[in-house]
Amino acid sequence: MGFIETQNVTFSYGTGESEAPNNVLTDITMKIEKGEFVALLGHNGSGKSTLAKHFNAMLLPSGGKVYVDSMDTLDESLKYQIRRKAGLVLQNPDNQLVASIVEEDVAFGPENLGVPSEEIRVRVDEALKAVGMYEHRSHAPHKLSGGQKQRVAIAGILAMEPDCIILDEPTAMLDPQGRTEVLDTIRKLNREKGITVVLITHYMDEAVLADRVVVMDDGKILIEGTPKEVFSQVELLKNHSLDVPQATELIWRLRQAGFDFPGDILFEDECVSVLEKALEGR
Amino acid sequence: MALLELRDVTYIYGDNTPFRSVAVDHVSLSIEEGEYIGVIGHTGSGKSTLIQQFNGLLRPTSGQVLLRGKDIWAEPKKIRSVRFAVGMVFQYPEHQLFEETVLRDIAFGPKNMGLSEQEAEERARAAAGFVGLREELLEKSPFELSGGEKRRVAIAGVIAMDPDVLILDEPTAGLDPSGRNLLLNQIEKYHQERKNTVLLVSHSMEDIAKAADRLLVMNHGKVELFEDTKSVFLKEEQLEKIGLRVPQITKIMRSLYDRGIPVDPGALTVDEAIDALVPLLKGGERR
C-alpha cells in the first residue's frame, strides 16, 4: 500500500437537495509512495488544493476513501494521528504563524501533541536548523521576508516529525528569491530526510523538480507521469490553460515546423545542446 | 517635454530615527508619453517606494517630481489631482474592494474626481470592458467573484479614472498561467488603444520581456539601468550580480550565440527565437 492512497474519491461542497451535485473532485484514484516527491499541477479551480486537503483529513471525501499510512481519514479518532504524519503548509505565510516569536511558533505543533518540554526544545532547534532559520529563532515573524516566513511554517510542521509534507502553493505569494529558498528547502528535506513531499503548484519550473507530476483539470486527473512524460504533451497542457517552460515550447514549436528534435526537452542546457547539434551538421 | 520626470529624488523612511533607511537614493529619470516601461529589481531594491513618488502617495525627502513639467508638490493641497492623472494599481489590489456592486466599486475613483453619478457609471462600464469583465458581473457583489475577476475589477477601478499614466505593481502575482496571460494581454490592448504610458512592476522576466519597450532596473535605491528591453537583457552578468535573471529564451539564444551560432543573443520571445532558428535549421551557414 502507498503512503497516501485515494480510492475513487469524489468531493462536493454543499449538500442541498435541490442543488445539482457539483463535484469539485470526481473519481480520483492515486497513490503516493513513501519518500516520493510529487507535484500536483493545475490551474486555479482545477481541484488541486481540495485534493491536497484530503491528504491530511482537513477535508473528508463525499465518496470513496483516502488512506494515509493505512489509516482511513473518515475515522474521526485517527484525525490527529493523520495530521501529525502528513503536515499541510498553506499558501499565505502571514496567516499560518500563530506566535509572535519564531521558536514559539515552531513549538506550537508539538505542544498540541503533548510532547514533553525537553523534547520540544530539541525538535524545535532541529526543525529550525533543517530549514536554515535557526539564527532567526528569537525574531518576530512579521519582520521576516516571505520566504523566511514560509520556511518557519515548514519548520512548524517538521517539529511534529511527519513522514509527509503537503505544500499548498507555498510559493504563490513569494518573490523569486523566496521561491528559490522554499524550493531548496523542500528538495533538501525530501533527499536528506526522506520526507514524502506533495507540492501543489501552478509553476511549471517547480513541477519539473519532482519525481512525478500529476496534472489536475476540472476535478479529475488529466495526466500523470515523470516530468518529461508530462511536459512532452505540450498541446494537451496548452489546451487546459497550463504553461510549459520556454525551452520546451521552443523545441515543440520547431517540431511542429517539421524539424526532428526529441520531444522531452525540459531544461535550458538540454535545449541548447540539441539545437547546437542540429545546427552543427549544417 | 517629458511626461514624468524625477529630479534628484531621495526618499528616506524613518528619517531622524534609529530605523532610518534610504529607499530611493538621488534618482533622476524621465518618462515620455506613450511608453511601456518595465520596472524590475529584487525585493528591497526601492522599486515600490519609487513608484509611489510618481503619484504623490509618498513625498520625496528631497528632490522634485514633475508631471508635464510641473512640480506635483507645488501645491500640496491639490495632490489628489495628481493621483487621477497617475493611476496606481497596488499588489493584490482585490483587497481594496468594498462596494456593494462591482460597478459601484469601479466608479469609486471617477466619483472622487467629482464626476456626476452618470458619467462615473459610464466610465466604469468602459473600464470594465477594457479588462474583459462580462456585463452580468457588474451588478454582482465584488466578494462573489473569483480571484482573477476580483483582480480585474480592482484594475478597472483605476483605469476608470482615465489616467495618463497607469502604474501596476505586480498585477499578475498569484494568478495561474492562463489568468496571467489574459491580464497581460488586456493591459497590452489597453496600452495600444489608449496610447498612454504604462509602468509594469514584475518579478517575471518572461512577462516583462514580452510587454515592455524600456526597462528600469533598480538596485539599492539607485537606477542601475534604464534602457530598451533588449539591451538590458543582453547584460546578463550585470543583472545576475544584482540578483536578477534574463528570460529563459534569451538565455538559450545567448548560449547558442556564445557557441558560434549566428543568432540574435537578445531574442526576447519564443516567436523571435523561432524566426531566427528556422532559416538556420533549413540550411543556413555557420558564421
Place this chain on the structure above:
Amino acid sequence: MIRDITLGQFVPGKSILHRIDPRVKLLLTFLVIVFLFVAGNFISMGLMVAFVLLAMILSGVSLRLYLKSMKAILFIVIFTSLLNLFYGSGEPLVQLGFLKITLDGILRAAYISLRIICLVFISSVLTFTTSPTDLTDALERLMKPLRYIKVPVHEIAMMMTIALRFVPTLLEETDKIMSAQKARGADLESGGIFQRIRALVPILIPLFVSAFRRAYDLAMAMECRCYHGGDGRTKMKQLHLRSHDYTIIAVTICVCAGVILINIFLPGMV
C-alpha cells in the same frame, strides 16, 4: 506611518531583570504598586523611591526611554500636584488672590507626584524587560487556578497570543489599504466629522474582509497543527525559580516590611 508603532515597549537586553521569571516580575510589580500606596510618610516613600531607582538601574534600559514613558502622563502629574498645592491646610506662605500655597500643600504635591512617577517607572521596568509573549505566558500560568471556577484561562491566553501576533500585520494591512484608496482619490483628510466617518468605509470594509480571511486561514493552519484546545497541551518553555529570582523576592519583601515598620514607628506627616 502606522507601521512604525510597535506594540508593547519591550527593550531586548540581557540584564538581571530581563532574566527573571516573568511570573515573579508580574507579582512583584503588583506588590510594589500596592506598597506605593501603603507608604505613609516621606521616609517610607523614600525607601520605595530608592527601590524603584534601583530597579531602573538594574534594568539596563536608558533613562531617556523612562523619561519618554513619563511624557504621556506628565499632564496628569502636573494637574494633580497643582490641585494638591492649592488645597493644603495651615499658614499660607504665598497668597495669590483666593489661591494660597502652604507648606502642607507643597509637601502634599511633592508626595503625590513621587507616587505617580514611581508607579509609571515601575510599570515601565516590567514592560521594558519582559516581552509581551512572556507576559502572556506568565498571566496564563498565574491564572491557572481560575480554571476551577470555569474561567477559560487557556483560551484567553491563546487570544492574547494571536492578538500580539496579528496586530502588526493588520496595521501594515491598514496602511496598504489606505494607500490603495488614496490612489483612487479617496479624501481622508478634509470635510466635516460625518464626511470623515464616511471616508473610513472604504478602509474599514476591506480591513474586516481581510481580518476574516486571515482568521479563516489561521484556524485551518492551527487545525493542521493538531490544535484541539488546552487539554493535554504541553509547553516548550518551562519556568523554574532560580536563585536570582529568590534574591529579588527577598529584597522586595524586605523593602515592603521596611515600609510597614516605618509607617508604624515613625508616623509622620500625611
